[in-house]
Amino acid sequence: MNDIMRFIAKRLAIGVLVVLFVTILVFAIMQMMPGDTIDLMVDTRVSAEKVAEIKAQWGLDKHPVVQYFYWLKNILQGDFGTSISLKQGVKELILQRLPYTLMLTGASLLIEYLIAIPLGLWAAVKKNKLPDKVLTVSTIVLWSMPPFWLGVLFMMVFSIWLGILPLSGWSGIKSLILPAFTLALPTLAQIFRLTRSEVLDVLDEKFVTTAHAKGLKNKVVLVKHVLRNAMIPVTVMFFLSLPWLIGGSVVVENVFAWPGMGQLLFKAISKQDFVIVQGVVLVITVLTVICNLIGDIVAGVLDPRIRLE
Amino acid sequence: MKETLIDVKDLCIQFQTPGGTVKAVDNVSFDIKKGEVFALVGESGCGKSTTAMGIMQLIKEPGRIAGGSINFEGKDLLQLTRDEMTQVRGKEIGIIFQNPLDSLNPVYTIGYQMTEGLLVDKMDKKEAYKLAADMLRDVKISDVEERMKTFPHEISGGMRQRVMIGMMLCRNPKLLIADEPTTALDVTIQAGIIELMNELRKKYDSSILIITHDFGIVADIADRVGVMYAGNLIEVGEVFDIFDNPRHPYTRLLMKALPTITKEEGRLETIRGSVPNLAEERPGCGFADRCPYARDFCHHQKPELKQISEGHMCACHFAEGGLKDEQ
Numbered sequence: 001m002n003d004i005m006r007f008i009a010k011r012l013a014i015g016v017l018v019v020l021f022v023t024i025l026v027f028a029i030m031q032m033m034p035g036d037t038i039d040l041m042v043d044t045r046v047s048a049e050k051v052a053e054i055k056a057q058w059g060l061d062k063h064p065v066v067q068y069f070y071w072l073k074n075i076l077q078g079d080f081g082t083s084i085s086l087k088q089g090v091k092e093l094i095l096q097r098l099p100y101t102l103m104l105t106g107a108s109l110l111i112e113y114l115i116a117i118p119l120g121l122w123a124a125v126k127k128n129k130l131p132d133k134v135l136t137v138s139t140i141v142l143w144s145m146p147p148f149w150l151g152v153l154f155m156m157v158f159s160i161w162l163g164i165l166p167l168s169g170w171s172g173i174k175s176l177i178l179p180a181f182t183l184a185l186p187t188l189a190q191i192f193r194l195t196r197s198e199v200l201d202v203l204d205e206k207f208v209t210t211a212h213a214k215g216l217k218n219k220v221v222l223v224k225h226v227l228r229n230a231m232i233p234v235t236v237m238f239f240l241s242l243p244w245l246i247g248g249s250v251v252v253e254n255v256f257a258w259p260g261m262g263q264l265l266f267k268a269i270s271k272q273d274f275v276i277v278q279g280v281v282l283v284i285t286v287l288t289v290i291c292n293l294i295g296d297i298v299a300g301v302l303d304p305r306i307r308l309e
Numbered sequence: 310m311k312e313t314l315i316d317v318k319d320l321c322i323q324f325q326t327p328g329g330t331v332k333a334v335d336n337v338s339f340d341i342k343k344g345e346v347f348a349l350v351g352e353s354g355c356g357k358s359t360t361a362m363g364i365m366q367l368i369k370e371p372g373r374i375a376g377g378s379i380n381f382e383g384k385d386l387l388q389l390t391r392d393e394m395t396q397v398r399g400k401e402i403g404i405i406f407q408n409p410l411d412s413l414n415p416v417y418t419i420g421y422q423m424t425e426g427l428l429v430d431k432m433d434k435k436e437a438y439k440l441a442a443d444m445l446r447d448v449k450i451s452d453v454e455e456r457m458k459t460f461p462h463e464i465s466g467g468m469r470q471r472v473m474i475g476m477m478l479c480r481n482p483k484l485l486i487a488d489e490p491t492t493a494l495d496v497t498i499q500a501g502i503i504e505l506m507n508e509l510r511k512k513y514d515s516s517i518l519i520i521t522h523d524f525g526i527v528a529d530i531a532d533r534v535g536v537m538y539a540g541n542l543i544e545v546g547e548v549f550d551i552f553d554n555p556r557h558p559y560t561r562l563l564m565k566a567l568p569t570i571t572k573e574e575g576r577l578e579t580i581r582g583s584v585p586n587l588a589e590e591r592p593g594c595g596f597a598d599r600c601p602y603a604r605d606f607c608h609h610q611k612p613e614l615k616q617i618s619e620g621h622m623c624a625c626h627f628a629e630g631g632l633k634d635e636q
Binding site for chain 1: 365367391392395396397398399400403404406408411412413414415416425426429460462473476477480
């Protein structure tokens, strides 16, 4: 138990460094872009003195390094700062958006894993037979479809032609269906293929033959011996993909005008509102570090051969 | 004369490959009596392991059983449905494999895997645990309580093979198939495993089909021997007959190839040539190309497995007349 605590402590310490590094990098990139938020907001008729005054008011006249440390100092006190373009607290902005993003990504995760894993198992068992061939080809098609295109296609078919689902935005639970599937389908294809290939690998293992030789029923062998082992990499992938889903899908949220984190980030970048960008990136980075750690711990629980060191 | 436990007749197992149909097991017939140890010997790829997997009906694609019958206690295993065969596996016939390192599932404890088979019989969990622990003691594993909680990767290869044997014996099968049980193990551990199997066989009175290419093991444990070559069973007999009076040229050469300490010369005898391609149609004797006694007709006339004396059968055109040494 002590070993695990030390492992977690070590990983968290490294995680803090990773988070610091990422925020510095993102801050530097934002600074390197020509102009800033104020330049984008003010009209050309505003005098240069007035612009300088507004900039000074927001602290934008200071050296970038100083600005970064101001931001860092505030973050450490739990203050995400105020958005320059929206004049709203970044923490409030994120908290407003987060439930929508969690809803969208949660729904799409559910669709992905609940459909992909059984299908992957089925295709592997029926290797080279009709179900496998149909599934393999159709998932390649899904995988190759860009989400923005798929999203627009769905909108056209289900909202415009059939008129059964809302086009975009949030107007109740029905609004969730199209963006969730748009986000889920390409990833579903990926998880399906991973599950299929892992199951095929495990099916070749000697211990599966042993399980059959013991007189276990085929179903029991498939679920308890094959799937149990094949799920190890799939579970790790699940945890690795979590932070991206929580960060929100920039593309899908924009296509569907979904009021989530991805859209917030996209708008902030186009307005060069570094306070929002920094805040959202910070949330995503921290989640990445934590999810990676949880992924490793879960892998260690699922596979006793993995030592946490 | 003891009762016959399993009677394999004309078993054919074929693999469909891009290069053609490979007849891995071709018309193999043998029987095993109750309480008997029958050894199948032969070089790699001769079909001995495939025969074992055929009896268990665990042949993987693209292989299939193409014909024959396996009579086990009055029922033909090849006629059983999938569910019926599932009930035979483990309960009636157990099998242990060549490589104990990957024959156990890495994510489950020894205890879980030991009891898993027992629980199929609707046995109480506690009872199953007790039985599994007793079985582990029988296969000479120390600190059983502790071992039940460990994972396969935490114990040695020899110990894993003992666990495998215990796992397959704890449901007390009438036939235990041991497919090269010692090949992947150290020589010192080999002897222990063979001794263990001998002991357990006496204790549980099960028949054993042992598959090996090691004549040392055959001499140690077997009552009768079947020699396989290129998918055919070419000689069957009591272990003494096979060692003292081998009739098939291949068996003779195998005996000559055995290293002995008494031999003065340092060179090992070898059999020239190599095993024929099983995907090709061979009208004659499979060994003809390598046989020092082969005549023309050997190449296009297949010899049948014929009885040459009480309990001794051989598939060679010259088996009855005897072989003149002319090399």
